[in-house]
Amino acid sequence: MKFFRTLPLAVALATLALAAVAFAGRGITVKGSDTMVILGQRWAEQYMNQNRGQIVQVTGGGSGTGIAALINGTTDICQSSRPMKQDEKLKLRDRYQTMGVEIPVAKDGLSVFVHETNPVKDLSLAQLKQIYTGAVTNWKQVGGKDATIVLYGRENSSGTYGFFKDHVLDGRDFAASCQTLPGTAAVVNAVSRDPNGVGYGGAAYTKGVRDCPVRKDAKSPAIMPTAATVRDGSYPLSRDLYFYLRKPAQGDVKKFIDWVLSPAGQKLAVEVGYYPLK
Structure with a gap:
């Protein structure tokens, strides 16, 4: 007992x-x-x-x-x-x-995502700044078709948001029309469904979209994020x-x-x- x-x-x-x-x-x-x-x-x-x-x-x-x-x-x-x-x-x-x-x-190379059907060949850092601050609003202004650019980005708690704001926008605010999404996968998903969309995020998330080559300036070559260009820093958005x-x-x-x-x-x-x- x-x-x-x-x-x-x-x-x-x-x-x-x-x-x-x-x-x-x-x-x-x-x-x-x-x-x-x-x-x-x-x-x-x-x-x-x-x-x-x-x-x-x-x-x-x-x-x-x-x-x-x-x-x-x-x-x-x-x-x-x-x-x-x-x-x-x-x-x-x-x-x-x-x-x-x-x-x-x-x-990592911070990729710029466009729809697979988007005819724009490349974008410079200056053009990306104009696009994401709202100074450029139509794809035809950067060599594309006559269509309104739809902006997708990250929430402000994201390091990717901070990097893009500091290195592309030079600290300026994003356009009010930019749709903020919770994660790069969500940005990629949105752009993959939107022929007029543009987004940014880590280079590992590119399924269903096209990486748009980036130029440091108008006179520089357009560079894709690859192991070589990210390691040597020639890709403008390496980090x-x-x-x-x-x-x-x-x-x-x-x-x-x-x-x-x-x-x-x-x-x-x-x-x-x-x-x-x-």
């Missing part, structure tokens, strides 16, 4: 012990860039397959959301398609006495993709990052549609 009286207590203690183990073993959390979410998930899947017992959880939400999570202490790693801003680093410093750790993990940490990596987080930077991790980045660091 004594055994049965103590059984509920034993079960309760065992449940608490399992819960504690589960919490302690929650694994590595990775949050941020929607551009990088598929790449991050593939990295996590292959790493877990090769390292049984390791758990890596990857979610998106945008670079800004990931950086906020890093500052708030709710993610171990932030994925970001843009560098952290100074005010974000200062928030980290105020809370953790560190300016954070920046780790480039891959390269690094980053992991951000609060402090230097240790333990399981360091092992995961070391694997991402290894030949196996960099090869996987290429398979997903991005470009290696070297």
Whole structure:
């Protein structure tokens, strides 16, 4: 009888012990860039397959959301398609006495997407600025057909949005007509259904649309985003993709990052549609 009286207590203690183990073993959390979410998930899947017992959880939400999570202490790693801003680093410093750790993990070419039937051969950075600020509103003004340009872009929490605004619009505001969408996949889907649409996003997301070559200026050659042009910087919209940490990596987080930077991790980045660091 004594055994049965103590059984509920034993079960309760065992449940608490399992819960504690589960919490302690929650694994590595990775949050941020929607551009990088598929790449991050593939990295996590292959790493877990090769390292049984390791758990890596990857979610998106945008670079800004990931950086906020890093500052708030709710993610171990932030994925970001843009560098952290100074005010974000200062928030980290105020809370953790560190300016954070920046780790480039891959390269990307920010693609300009047009419909597969769009006859426009290429666009310069100046033309893209005019299009996305509303100064140019018809495709015939940039060598296309007589049709109103329909703009698609990312939400302002996106690192891709920030990169495009800084490097193409020179910090100016997007035209009010630009339709903001939650993720590059949504932008690609919209452009693929709209013969007059134009969008931008990571080079890995090009199914159903056409990459439009980009010129640095009117006198420069039109360049497509490829491994060679992104690595050497000749493609005008080349960029690094980053992991951000609060402090230097240790333990399981360091092992995961070391694997991402290894030949196996960099090869996987290429398979997903991005470009290696070297």
